[in-house]
Amino acid sequence: MKVLLIGIQIISAIVVVVTVLMHSAKGEGLGGIGGAAKLFGTPKGLEQGLDKITTSAVIIFLVVSLVLGVIKL
Numbered sequence: 001m002k003v004l005l006i007g008i009q010i011i012s013a014i015v016v017v018v019t020v021l022m023h024s025a026k027g028e029g030l031g032g033i034g035g036a037a038k039l040f041g042t043p044k045g046l047e048q049g050l051d052k053i054t055t056s057a058v059i060i061f062l063v064v065s066l067v068l069g070v071i072k073l
Contacts, residue, residue: 002068005068016054019050022050024047
C-alpha cells in the first residue's frame with residue numbers, strides 16, 4: 001500500500017513539474033502578486049487544459065502526501 005502511494009506521489013510530482021514548465025510565460029512581473037494581471041488576459045485552449053491538469057496533479061500530490069503522513073507502516 002505504502003509503495004503504491006509513493007509511486008503515485010512520484011508520478012504526480014513529475015506531472016506537476018512538466019505541466020508547470022509547459023505553461024506559456026505571461027510576463028506579469030509584480031502585477032501577478034495582486035491578481036491585477038488576470039484582468040487583462042484569460043487562459044484559452046491549451047492553457048485551460050494545462051491549468052486543469054496541473055490543478056488535478058497538485059491535489060493528488062497533496063492528498064497522497066497527507067495520507068502518507070498519517071499512515072506509519
